[in-house]
Structure formats: structure tokens, C-alpha cells
Amino acid sequence: MDTIERWGMFEIAVRGVETGNPFTERTVAATFTGDHETVTVDGFYDGEGVYRVRFMPSYEGEYAYELDGNYGGGRKTGRFRAVPATGNNHGPVRVANQYHFAYADGTPYYCLGTTCYVWDLQSDARIAETLQSLKDSAFNKLRFCVFPKHYDYNLGEPRSYPYAGTPMDSGVLTRENFQQYTFKTEGNRFDYTRFNPAHFRHVEWCILQLQALGVEADIIMMHPYDRWGFSTMTREQDDLYWKYAVARFAAYRNVWWSLANEYDLFPTKTIADWERFAGILVDRDPYGHLRSIHNCRPFYDYTRPWVTHCSIQRQDLYKSAELVDEWRERFGKPVVLDEIAYEGNIQHGWGNISGEEMTRRFWEAACRGGYPGHGETYMNPDDVLWWSHGGKLGGESWKRFALLREVLSQTPGLGLMPWEGRGWDEVCGVPECEFMQPVKSYYLFYYSFMRPSFREYHFDDTTEFEVRVIDTWEMTVEDRGVFRGKFRVDLPGRCYMAVQIRRRG
């Protein structure tokens, strides 16, 4: 009997009709039955007469399946066995402890993401470089798009298109005129009812490469940086896309659904459209992968029941991570800061903060119980910018996130929350699970751009605490010994210091 790991992907391939438009005229679906679940999923046409149905078992044990549809190959049945997960397979990431995340097997997941919008649509060499960069980094989530991107520093053609057809002539584009072509569809000859399976197969290959690295694939399903007509399709075409993409991607355990980047910049989409797409996801993704949507200006209503977590682009030039407390309270869900500006030096204010400031925003967000996200937008002679193309990381902040991830992984229980007892001039995360306890077992203080030469602490008179001083920029960790009662910790009077205080024993 075939075996597959629990949370692995089991795929059935069958041959069927090639004529007409199989994408719109043909169906295939299968029901999978194990001891603990019965799941029906749609399959999809993968070109050249091949239809596939994919399934991710959420349990171990034997599964039987039955496949059928008008695809032309008739009813099929079979069995396979889901065996225990191994290695870094901890299952999909779920919301856990309300404001946090854990893998399905319970392993905490401290989300530290980055963004390479269309790394997947670059050359093989560039993609390999991106994967190596991710491997060398502490990032465990990557935001990227299915559709190609038309934007400043991104005027080139993608390696492939999601639809059959040919694009407008991009030879006419310049930095000066490209905005005039945004949302223009003239010159494109795409059939928005016929997918290009090779394009999707390649995206899936990328998802799997990320999976191997332990990186969640935060797939941006739609975005408004478009000259090919993909952002202005009809309602029927949109729905066809959503169903096709869900049928293809949902069985990969590391998939997250980002309905859109900057949903509010689409000229023809309404909230009702986004809600309809969310409905398709909720109906057709039986695994309940994480779902959100990312704003330019107004936040989406993250209290909507289908939204699993906030995917925030900061609204203020000056305050971003500092508002995590407020957003946690307002939305009652995990706060992921998918865009808090990018480290770099391009002309745009969203893409030119320093490595220091990015690192500061990361710690500030993390110590308030939120999850920060990174990106790089450094000027480059070949216009290869990490934020869009991937490639090599050239900045300063990314090197410092392994330390943050290590410190976060030391949180007792799962996840930090902002401590109400903190001073007005400090940030402090305490274990979310200890919210009722007057004295916590763990305090992670952060002093941001402030430069105290010392700080005094007093939690109670009896508990012994171990103190470590962390220079988050210089990446040093100093044990300072054991303290009790009211005590003073000397600090170097530099920016970006953290103090980790743990109950002894």
C-alpha cells in the first residue's frame, strides 16, 4: 500500500478529456475516508489530458478514496496509509492561544516573515539564490504572488504566465510611464478561462522548496500591480481562478492564503468580492489553512470570522510595531505585521528604513505579542531587489533575527503578551498563558531607541530570577546572575537593549 506522511500530500493522477475547455467543462473530485475524517476535495486539470486530485491527511492510519467526475475517466478507488510525520514536518500552522501560532503537532511557531513578491517568477539561478538566502536566515514565512508583478523596479516579464496567451509589448515601459499601463489590458491576448498548468506546477515546486526549508508559503492570491488583466477579470473568471488555485495548492501543508496585497487598490473589486473569495476558501479548503488579507490604507475588517489573523501594513509613517497592543485588543487575533516598511534606500518612504530601525520594529512587535515581517529594498545596479525578486540579502537586519527567534522560542507556554505592569518607558512581553498570575515566570523587556544606563525591577520579595542582558543589535547575550526583591541591572546606555528575566528553577 502507498504510504504518505501525515500532513504530506497524496496525489491521484488520472487521464481524461483533452478537448474543449477542460478547465471550465470538466470536473473531478474525490472523497478520502480515514478513521478520523472524511474529506471531499476538488481536483483540477493539469493539461495534456491529466487530471489530479490532491489530499493532505490530518491523521495517521489507512485512508480509502473514491474519485469521480465528468472528466472522462470514470470512477476510481484506492487506499493508502498515512504514517507518522518525520523531520521538520509538524503539520500546518494554526492559530493557537488566540494571539499566536503553533504547528498542528503542537510545536510553537514564532512567525518571522519576509517578502519577495515574485521570487517564484524569476530565473532558475535567482530562485536558487533566494532559497539559499532563506536557508541562511531565520525567516519562517515568505509572502509571494501567483500572478506576475508590474511596478516600480519590476517592469520585466515573468518566467511564465498563469493563463494561456501572450502579453502586451513591455518594450514600451519606462520608469517614467509604467504607471499609465497599470490596469490597462490592451495588447494582452490571454484566455482567462484557460490556465497555464506549467505556471502553477512551478509555483508548487517553489512551495515545496520552502516547505523543505521550514518556511511557510504565504501565497498572495491577487494583487493590483498588474498590466496583464489578471486583477480586472470578471466575476466568473475570478471564481474559476480561486477554485483552481485551491484545488492545486491546499494540500501543501505550508500554505497560507493571503487573499490580496493592498486589497484597497483594486479598481473594480468590492468588499463583497473579497468576502466571496473568502467563502470559496472556507468551502473548498478542507484543512482550514490560515487566511488573511493585506491593506494599503484602510485595514480590512479583521474581525470577520473567516480572517484567522491580521496581515497588517502599518498606516502611520512613524508608529508601526508600537501599535501591536492596540491591534491585539481591537481584533482579538494574531497580529502579523506583514509590512512595517522595508530596509533599504529606494526613493519611497515604505522602502528606505535602516537595518537598525527594522530590527527595532521586530523586537518592539515581538515583545508586544505580535509577529513582525521583513523585506529589503536596496538600490541595485541590476534592479534586483529582495522585496520583489529575492536573490541575496544585502541588509543588516536579517542577520539579527536568529537571535530574536531563539529568544522567542524560550517563551514559557506559547506566545508573549504585553505586560500591563510595564513602565511607560519600556516594552515588556510576558507569557500569554500566565495572564492571571501576578508574578510571571518570564519577562522580556525591550528598551527600543532609549538608552538607559540601568533599570530597576521589583516583582516580589521572594522569587529568584535569572537575568540576561541582550544587545539586540550587537547580538550579545550576557548572564548577569540571580536576583531577588528590588534589584538593579546595569546597562550600557546604548540603543536596542533587551533584558530577559526568568524565574529560577
Add this chain to the structure above:
Amino acid sequence: MDTIERWGMFEIAVRGVETGNPFTERTVAATFTGDHETVTVDGFYDGEGVYRVRFMPSYEGEYAYELDGNYGGGRKTGRFRAVPATGNNHGPVRVANQYHFAYADGTPYYCLGTTCYVWDLQSDARIAETLQSLKDSAFNKLRFCVFPKHYDYNLGEPRSYPYAGTPMDSGVLTRENFQQYTFKTEGNRFDYTRFNPAHFRHVEWCILQLQALGVEADIIMMHPYDRWGFSTMTREQDDLYWKYAVARFAAYRNVWWSLANEYDLFPTKTIADWERFAGILVDRDPYGHLRSIHNCRPFYDYTRPWVTHCSIQRQDLYKSAELVDEWRERFGKPVVLDEIAYEGNIQHGWGNISGEEMTRRFWEAACRGGYPGHGETYMNPDDVLWWSHGGKLGGESWKRFALLREVLSQTPGLGLMPWEGRGWDEVCGVPECEFMQPVKSYYLFYYSFMRPSFREYHFDDTTEFEVRVIDTWEMTVEDRGVFRGKFRVDLPGRCYMAVQIRRRG
């Protein structure tokens, strides 16, 4: 005939009764009559049988005066001539162009202040050091107190007390226990109805030293950092103090009245008290010196008619200077940021920002049409901190304000206002007086912590502009030539850059 410069101080000294309590039982006042004004002012008892009346002529020409009161020396008359102001005597500073300041003779005054709360109550040597530091700096306003200060790093005794009597034993004070003594009056033996004229004479000497340096004396009349009972006197004692101080100080042209530091921290004062003190000022200061009051947490209602300008302590740990636009609109008066945190490294979050951040807040405030204020709180082996004691400036930001003051002095007309046409990711000041003009003669852009490698500008197609690139931290100014239409300015991709764009000719 005696002569005095216009806006100089003319003083009449007379001998009178020494017995009883001359401060409460005796009066002296004089009326001064010139061609353009008739002014009646109260005098004051200066000890040892001497009574004084002081007057600042607002006009040139001959003045006659008539002095009288129950002080015991009878009616006196005399004359003097007010001659033209010379040197740096431009008269008192007034509000001008709604959001700005100018000296009475019309010279623009771009306010860049600092704070040394009780520099005046230190040793002669320290005072001399402070004056030298001010001379070497670009500061043109100093905030300081009449009453001594009891606070962290400030537990010593002042050189003198404003009242006759003796203080509590301060030998018992430590950094750990000092807060228990705040507002405690036990052990003090002061007569709050008998001033110590020597104390006030010394404060006046300090005011005059500042005047000689072109520094405005922003006198903090009351403050809550007190163990001597000066902040918790009775209503009658308070009013006696206000009238005495006004009679002594008002004739010095460089005096500003700050009713209080952190008015909201006094345990026994109400808004009605502050309004009453303001009333005394309005009644008894015939020169209308600038008046404001400084907050800890809630702002005072700066729309009150007696308030000439906002004296703001920032309310947010992260945003301070960034809110100048909002405060201008809300209060409709000059926005002076008297406390935006201090450069230093003490334990308190209000006293440990970097020189870079202080300089950033200065430019940010200035390019939004506000007036920033400085202070230094560096740890010091002798506990001499500029913010309280004066002494030597040890930080980094103060060196950079001469450049800012020079740039501000180049503003056409009087004062900058935030330009509505600026991008979301930049700050830009334009001349307040050109608010109706679609294309301005002057733009002062500031990029704060952002690091653009270039920016593009387009004001109109015909005007020629001269462009200078200012590194506000490195203090370099680069001429970039003349531009017209849409143009691009290359920048070094570093923090803290400004771009000054001036209409040619």
C-alpha cells in the same frame, strides 16, 4: 537726564520702612508717561529699607514718572529719556504671524530652546560654565526655575532660598527615599510671607546674563519637585509670590512666563489656581511677556486667551515632533516643544534618547512649523546633569543646531508651515506667508529616519529653483545647481537628510 535704551530697564530705588513685614504691609508703585504710553507698575521691597520700581519703555523719547505708596518715603517724581536700542537689543519676543515669534523690532526669532532647571541656583563656577556653554551654542531660550528643585539627581541644597527661613535636614535623603519627602513640609522653617531679596537679585543677575547672550529667560514660576513647601503654599502666599515676582522680573525684556512645569503634578493646585495666576500676570505685567504652562500628562487648554503659545511636553513615547501639524491646528498658536525627551542615558525614558534622535526631532518639528527644545541628561560622576544643573554640554545634538538656526533664518517672511502638498513619506516646510500661493518660493524638505537614494520634485514647469542638499547630522551643505520642471535630486541614502529648494532670483 538719565537715559536708558528702549526695552532697557529703568529702575527707581527709594528708601522706606524696614519694620514689620514690608512685603505684606507696604506698597510702592509708579506711573510712567511717555509720548505713546502711560504705564503704572508695582514696585517691591528689596530688603534693608530699599524699595524699587522697575519699568521697561516700549518707545523712545522722554518719560516722566510719579512714584507713591505707603512704603514710607512719600511721593517722588522724575524724568528719563529712552534712546534707540543698540546691539542685540531687539526688544521682547512677541507672537508674530500667528504661529511664530519675532522681537518687538520685527527681527524674526526662531526659537531653539534648552532646559537647565536650576542652573541659577548652583555655584558661581557652575553658573559661569553654563553661560559659556550657552554662548558656544545656538540656543536662544532657556527654561529654568525660581524655586529650588527636589528630584532624582537633584537632592542638594540650592545656593539660596526664595524665602526667609531654614530648610529641613537634607542629610537624610537618598536616591531610594527622596520621593517620600516630596511635598513633605515637616522640618522646614520658612516664612512664606517674607521673601529673601538676595535670592531674587541673583535670579535677576542670571536673567541679565542670558539677555547679554541673546537668550530668552523662560522662567518656570512654579514646579512640583519640592520638599520645602514652595509648591503647597496657601492661596494668599501664592498670590503674594506672583505679585512680587512680576514686580521684580517683568521689566527685563527677555523674560517669558512659564506658569509651571508639569502643572498637573501639584497635589493642591486646581485649574482655577492657574487661571488666577494667569490673571495676575495679565493684570500686572504691562508688557505682555509671553505666557504658557507646561504639562506632564494632559495638556493645559492652550486655547485659553491668556496663553500666548503652547509649551508642550510630548505625551507619546514615540511621536513628539511629528504631531506639530496637529497641535498647530488644534491650538492655533505657536507650538513650542519644551520637552520632547532629553538626550542622555539615565534610567528614565524621558532622559535617554540619542543625539541622532534629538536632532531628528528638532528638524522634524522645525520643518512642520514648530519650535523644538533640548536638554541633556547624561550620567555624570558628580551628578551634574545639564538638564538640571547646567555646566558643560556633553552630547551630540546641540552642536548641530547652529546649522538648523541658520537654515531657519533663511525662511522668506516669518516662519515655516507644513506644506499640504508634501508626500506622505516626507516632511516639508514652506513659508507661512505664502499659504495662498500654489507654487512657493521656498521648500524645506526633511527625510527624517528615511534614507531615499533620490527624490523627484515637480512644482511647475517654468520656475527655476536652486537646490541644496543638507546632511543635518554630518552638517554638510551641498549646492546642487538650478532645476526646472520635473527634476530629480540624488541623495546619499542616509538618515537625516534635508533638501532646501529656493526660487531663483
